[in-house]
Structures are given as C-alpha cells and as structure tokens.
Amino acid sequence: MAGDWQKPKSDMRMDTLLGHAGRAPDRFDGAVNVPVIRASTVLFPDVDSYDSGDRFTSVTYGRHGTTTRFALEEALAQVEGAARVSAVSSGVAAIAVSMLAFTRPGDHILVADNVYGPTRHFCEARLARNGVETEYYDPGLGTRIAERFRDNTRLVFCESPGSLTFEMQDIPAIGAAARTRGIPVLADNTWATPYFFRPFEKGVDVSIHSATKYIVGHADVIMGTIGATEAYWRIIRQTAADYGYTASPDDCYLALRGLRTLAPRLRQQMQNALLVANWLSSRSEVARVLYPALPSDPGHALWQRDMTGAASLFGVELKPLPDAAVKAGLNTLRYFGHGASWGGFESLVTYPRPAKLRTATRWQSGPLLRLHVGLEDPQDLIADLSAALEIMQRAAADG
Numbered sequence: 001m002a003g004d005w006q007k008p009k010s011d012m013r014m015d016t017l018l019g020h021a022g023r024a025p026d027r028f029d030g031a032v033n034v035p036v037i038r039a040s041t042v043l044f045p046d047v048d049s050y051d052s053g054d055r056f057t058s059v060t061y062g063r064h065g066t067t068t069r070f071a072l073e074e075a076l077a078q079v080e081g082a083a084r085v086s087a088v089s090s091g092v093a094a095i096a097v098s099m100l101a102f103t104r105p106g107d108h109i110l111v112a113d114n115v116y117g118p119t120r121h122f123c124e125a126r127l128a129r130n131g132v133e134t135e136y137y138d139p140g141l142g143t144r145i146a147e148r149f150r151d152n153t154r155l156v157f158c159e160s161p162g163s164l165t166f167e168m169q170d171i172p173a174i175g176a177a178a179r180t181r182g183i184p185v186l187a188d189n190t191w192a193t194p195y196f197f198r199p200f201e202k203g204v205d206v207s208i209h210s211a212t213k214y215i216v217g218h219a220d221v222i223m224g225t226i227g228a229t230e231a232y233w234r235i236i237r238q239t240a241a242d243y244g245y246t247a248s249p250d251d252c253y254l255a256l257r258g259l260r261t262l263a264p265r266l267r268q269q270m271q272n273a274l275l276v277a278n279w280l281s282s283r284s285e286v287a288r289v290l291y292p293a294l295p296s297d298p299g300h301a302l303w304q305r306d307m308t309g310a311a312s313l314f315g316v317e318l319k320p321l322p323d324a325a326v327k328a329g330l331n332t333l334r335y336f337g338h339g340a341s342w343g344g345f346e347s348l349v350t351y352p353r354p355a356k357l358r359t360a361t362r363w364q365s366g367p368l369l370r371l372h373v374g375l376e377d378p379q380d381l382i383a384d385l386s387a388a389l390e391i392m393q394r395a396a397a398d399g
C-alpha cells in the first residue's frame, strides 16, 4: 500500500512539513528516507489481489510508480495543499499532459502571453493540430479575463511571474472569474515554488512545476509535477497514464532529497538575489530590474499580496548597448554560467529575446539579461557583474 504515510499535523509549520511529509521509516527498517525502489513488475499474493489493485493510489506496476514516486507525490501534495500530485518525466511533459487532459477538437483555451517558450510551442505545434484554438491574453488582464471566455473555453493557463519577463498576474481575480464558468485554472508555478505560493488557496485548480528547477535544486534531474484538486486529479493522472508518462524511482529519490532543503535554499537565494538586484538597480548602466520583490517593480503589490517570498531568478534591462558589447561582457563572467535552466545552487545568466515570443502584447526593451542567483557569496557575484558591466561599456566605446 502507498497510503500509510506519516500524516501532517495541523500545527506543523511549512519548514517542518518539508522535513517530514512523505516519510515512512517504520516501513523501511527505520531509514529516514524512503529508498529507491526500482521495479517494473510488482508481485501480488494471488489473482484477486492483483485484479483489485488501484493503480493510481497503490503500487501495481512500475509505470504507475513505485513507493519512491508515491513518497515524492505525497510530500509535495502535503506541502502545496493539492489533493494529489503526479510526477512526470519533465516540466514540459507536465504542461502537455495538463493541457491534453482538458481539451478536444473544437475547444478554445486562454494562455498568458508571457508563458515559457516551449509552452507556447506546444499550443502552436500540437494543440493546434488537434483542433484546439489558443488565444493569448495580456498577463495584466486580471478580472477582464471574463470578457475572453467563450462557450468552448476549456482552460486558462497562467504563469506568474513570467519566467522571462516577470510580469505578475492577478491569479485570485482570474481564478474567481473562471470559477463562475467552471473553467479550470492551470498555473505554471515553477518560479514561486510550493514554498512561496499556495496556489489552491488563490484560485488555481492545477499547479504545475518544472521540478527540474528549485525542487530538485542541484541541476541534475529533469522532472515535472502536476498538483490538482480533488475534482481534477484523476483526469490528469489518467491522461498521464494514457500517454505513458512516468518518473523514474532514482529521479524521484533525488527530487525528494531536494525538497527537504527547499526552504533554506530559497531563503538564502532570495536574500542573495535581493542584494544583487538592489546593487544592479543602483548602477547607471541599468535601465530597470524586473523583479517583483523590489518595490519599484510594477508587480510588487500583487507579489506582496499573494506570495510569501521570491525566487532568485530575475531580469535586468540594460541601457542601449550594441549586441557585441553585451556579449563581450557576459563572456567574461566567472561565476554566472551560460546555460539553460535555473533553480540549482549555482548562478546562471542568459541573454533572451522575448519580443518574438509575443502575440497579444508587445515587448519592448533594451538588452535584457536573465540572472539566476545561486548560493555563492553575493559579494563575489556583484564583483563579477561589476567587471562585466565595465567591459560592456569599454567594448561599446571601442566599437
């Protein structure tokens, strides 16, 4: 059985829950952690017990999860307040499954214009081919989302803040509007994590994470998770099963290990990010810092109302500079790695071009950097960025 987990006490605070949810030492010789249980076949004592196993709530076959995966899902469900969580092979798989679960040919869906690029691509390349029409909406719409609802609207997909451009959305307003029509609200909550945002208390029905980022936290596993309410978790789990999406026991073990330290990592990374972001705000080379945790950010009030902290991922718009000068500076960074993803212990930088990912709204800015601030000493990170900004200025003057 997958059911006999330590139950959360109602007086458990979040940090305590992160340490205790999804454990069952009595079942594993007292071991603190649920071990990696690798299995394709799971044996039953007789024909009847094999026939009666519920594959979604108990261990029946490796594709539907062994106890290692159930442990991760149980822990995340308790932490985020979901009725149930399903772990799948990537964040993109989590997004795809969630959208497929609710749509069929002839349907219409509403997707925020600032969503993660591959989310948009999935809508265009796959849902369109299935006869599903995607309408992108201005992430600043709030309650006016109601004006976009049609009789065939099957879901709203939010990402707040957007992971490239960091606009906050009024999720409770969108949730309230959608609820009156019975339309589920799906949200990519990778940035806020289950630690800084309680989606099911804010009007979200399906909460998606690229666990690859902060939940795993160590840049070594690709995984996605889908948390859902009682009304929706079975259709999502069924859809994932129909497409054969699963998550390996080894990866689930690492994700569960990452989850145990989510709180202190995020607190420290937020503190580091605020130091770096405030320093950048003070620099003459910087036009603005896109980070809802800063009072200067247009999304600050929504962030303060709805979230309890901020991820260490934010944008920096530079004052106009030639492309070559920006690259010359970025190429000298010692501690900010060039590469996809974020949410690990190490700092990263990318140089995205969000304008081409927009259709409902226009994105205009000078050179935009996206920084992920890791657990390094923030003074080293600031020195690194300071040197790079100087090189950019020099390259621009020489150019």
Ligand SMILES: *Cc1c(COP(=O)(O)O)cnc(C)c1O
Pocket (backbone or CB within 6 Å): 090, 091, 092, 093, 116, 163, 188, 190, 191, 209, 210, 211, 212, 213, 222, 223, 224, 341
């Ligand atoms: C990385 C990311 C994803 C995709 O996750 P993978 O695990 O890489 O498939 C989805 N949404 C956001 C916001 C992301 O940053």
